[in-house]
Amino acid sequence: MIQNDYYSQDVHGPFQLISIGALALEEGGTIPDCRLAVATHGTLNARRDNAILVPTWYSGTSKIIEQVYIGPDHALDPSRYFIVQINQIGNGLSTSPHNSDGDIAMARFPRVRIGDDVRAQQRLLAQHFGIERLELVVGGSMGAQQTWEWAVRFPDRVKRAAPIAGTAKNTEHDLLFAETLVEAITSDPAFRDGAYANSADVIAGLRRHAKLWTVMGWSVDFFREDRHRALGFESVADFVERFMIGYFGPMDPNDLLCMAWKWQRGDVSRHAGGDLAAALGRIRAKMTVMPISHDMFFPPEDCRREQQLVAGSELRVLDSIDGHFALLGTDPAMVAQVDEHLKALLAAPVD
Amino acid sequence: MIQNDYYSQDVHGPFQLISIGALALEEGGTIPDCRLAVATHGTLNARRDNAILVPTWYSGTSKIIEQVYIGPDHALDPSRYFIVQINQIGNGLSTSPHNSDGDIAMARFPRVRIGDDVRAQQRLLAQHFGIERLELVVGGSMGAQQTWEWAVRFPDRVKRAAPIAGTAKNTEHDLLFAETLVEAITSDPAFRDGAYANSADVIAGLRRHAKLWTVMGWSVDFFREDRHRALGFESVADFVERFMIGYFGPMDPNDLLCMAWKWQRGDVSRHAGGDLAAALGRIRAKMTVMPISHDMFFPPEDCRREQQLVAGSELRVLDSIDGHFALLGTDPAMVAQVDEHLKALLAAPVD
Structure with missing residues (x-):
């Protein structure tokens, strides 16, 4: 724990x-x-x-x-x-x-x-x-x-x-998308095969995970129509940082991986x-x-x-x-x- | 060189x-x-x-x-x-x-x-x-x-x-997609900020880069309609391994990053x-x-x-x-x- x-x-x-x-x-x-x-x-x-x-x-x-x-x-x-x-x-x-x-x-x-x-x-x-x-x-x-x-x-x-x-x-496409999310986290050396001492240690992996979600989670049209600006963000970079990483950043990597494995199957x-x-x-x-x-x-x-x-x-x-x-x-x-x-x-x- | x-x-x-x-x-x-x-x-x-x-x-x-x-x-x-x-x-x-x-x-x-x-x-x-x-x-x-x-x-x-x-x-969406491709490579510790001795050292990053391309480069319909099987592959995993990693795996990471930077802008x-x-x-x-x-x-x-x-x-x-x-x-x-x-x-x- x-x-x-x-x-x-x-x-x-x-x-x-x-x-x-x-x-x-x-x-x-x-x-x-x-x-x-x-x-x-x-x-x-x-x-x-x-x-x-x-x-x-x-x-x-x-x-x-x-x-x-x-x-x-x-x-x-x-x-x-x-x-x-x-x-x-x-x-x-x-x-x-x-x-x-x-x-x-x-x-x-x-x-x-x-x-x-x-x-x-x-x-x-x-x-x-x-x-x-x-x-x-x-x-x-x-x-x-x-x-x-x-x-x-x-x-x-x-x-x-x-x-x-x-x-x-x-x-099968969805399974692969989730696999890229998983690997964004597990490829972070600080993940240490799940034995990190604090979820914040894995922030580099969590950040990449959040960016992948930004690409696929919304839509091309969302960004074209400046929905991110309508939601109060200055740019896609600002949206990624404050909304997406703000959302996913505090989460626990092992918890996310447990859910991802389940989702894939x-x-x-x-x-x-x-x-x-x-x-x-x-x-x-x-x-x-x-x-x-x-x-x-x-x-x-x-x-x-x-x-x-x-x-x-x-x-x-x-x-x-x-x-x-x-x-x-x-x-x-x-x-x-x-x-x-x-x-x-x-x-x-x-x- | x-x-x-x-x-x-x-x-x-x-x-x-x-x-x-x-x-x-x-x-x-x-x-x-x-x-x-x-x-x-x-x-x-x-x-x-x-x-x-x-x-x-x-x-x-x-x-x-x-x-x-x-x-x-x-x-x-x-x-x-x-x-x-x-x-x-x-x-x-x-x-x-x-x-x-x-x-x-x-x-x-x-x-x-x-x-x-x-x-x-x-x-x-x-x-x-x-x-x-x-x-x-x-x-x-x-x-x-x-x-x-x-x-x-x-x-x-x-x-x-x-x-x-x-x-x-x-x-902006495309710029972010390319950023995830870049980070798939640069996050590999073997990339060593571009100072690897051999591109094959960075194969973990190149593999992740190829998987991201698989998710976005084709389409959801492509996989639903079994186009990957029609092209001669047994599964998405087989397609990823032999086609996508087969294609991107031998490439040079710094060369890909040079092109990605250009593409983004x-x-x-x-x-x-x-x-x-x-x-x-x-x-x-x-x-x-x-x-x-x-x-x-x-x-x-x-x-x-x-x-x-x-x-x-x-x-x-x-x-x-x-x-x-x-x-x-x-x-x-x-x-x-x-x-x-x-x-x-x-x-x-x-x-």
Whole structure:
């Protein structure tokens, strides 16, 4: 365990740390005491049927999703729904390399898959809240991967699902992009194969990681249209320094690598021997699939192909030149589109 | 100077090394004996008015352009035209960091701009061949940057110009992408600030550089449609290893960095105090601007905006999911489009 004040209640709270006990992992190994950081909004009704699950994306925590998407003016309205945000394993708030000790500390942390997260979340919802079926699962990016996994793995527990800017089966191009992110960090000699004493030692690698995200995370159009200036930055260099490195710089390298490994291997076809169509055929949830128009690595066409394999699903392309990182809430018009589509999905009758 | 057999006549020849003497550089400094590697095809006619200039792209040499675009079946037909390919400064064949000695050897090589290349090329064409006006300048990527520079800097010397997949003024996004390429190399401890003894020492950095190119150089569609498999590779990993690292791995790091610095700063608006419209207004050449439909970093929209500032020019978007690297000739249908548009341009009357 190493100290990192970034992952504190001050920055990301309030959240509860809830233990689900030992979690045996798909790749082998176990997290002996798996604690998930949970933030809830609203009240679970007596029938326990108004729960919405919101998993988190790479590098993100429940906090930013709460700030952008949850509130009385949004589809995710705490006055109507009991909204449960569960931070993914490895994200720095839940059990993660940097906050673990002993056999699973730091670089010894075991490989975790999207499926492990989803099983852990299901156990937590059932044991801690008595929730057996979800009104909606909605998440962006790696949150979308978890949403897809929920819909395929637990078809009877998910009434509605909305994966935003993410795929059911990761593409080879995306896997390679994530590999470049990983290598930006691991190539820093100060990374020391994960045995650094302080995450700040690895700042050179974290800076390169942030720059790669700048190239692919937004879009060419974003910079052409001076969106970075509209967001208050003087130049791309200023945007890289204050926004991107400001965002990624304080994070823990081993935590990021844990999430990246998981992201690269997101693939619901594992439930059907590699047959994606068969896996997606298991889905019983009413689904709205929402890629972002200018996403450079989870582009609409990749999402459309998966959506067409899900009976009764709908594709709603979110229009934003902010690209993938529109998820961060930089484009209020896109957040409004998300709300519109989620409201329609929540209003749709399901079995 | 260090030995690197990749840059040999065996691999890239035949080419002539022609000295243009000392070249004073825009950023200060001088290349004392600037030698340009030149490959010619066809015969200069008596009026010296059938010459076509083809500059080179980042990492490329005249050889691959010859193999893909020059021949009796192409618009660049040596039976009609005298085609002069001039390798850019720093590309490993012409005067470059790795093949220089003394004050300009390796990391001491001075900063070179696109404008320096174009002045050097003009001097060579005039002094060595007696060519004062070009029937056509055509180039891809950094070759397009040089084509734009020719048309703006020497409006009376260029009858026709065809920049392919490149811009007159580099974008901020593109500058950042190139910065990540640079840092992939310079972050390798074996780079030793450019003082490595052998380029193979820097293979870790060169491998990362090749992977970044894989992510951005082709397109998401390229991999989705299994174009890498159609080209004979078993997987993306195999494609990265044998094609991309096979291609970039033998190159000299300092040479790549010299070209990258130049690429990042390509900007014809320097001729008009930063006013791009004014700079492009100088152009008298008949122009056909050809972006590639799926280019991830020189996208059609960036090229369209520049093209619209050039009176009488035409935009012809080349359709290929191979993205920027379709330039390498992987998509014969795109090469055919280039030929079609170049033939039309060469057939068009000019003043």
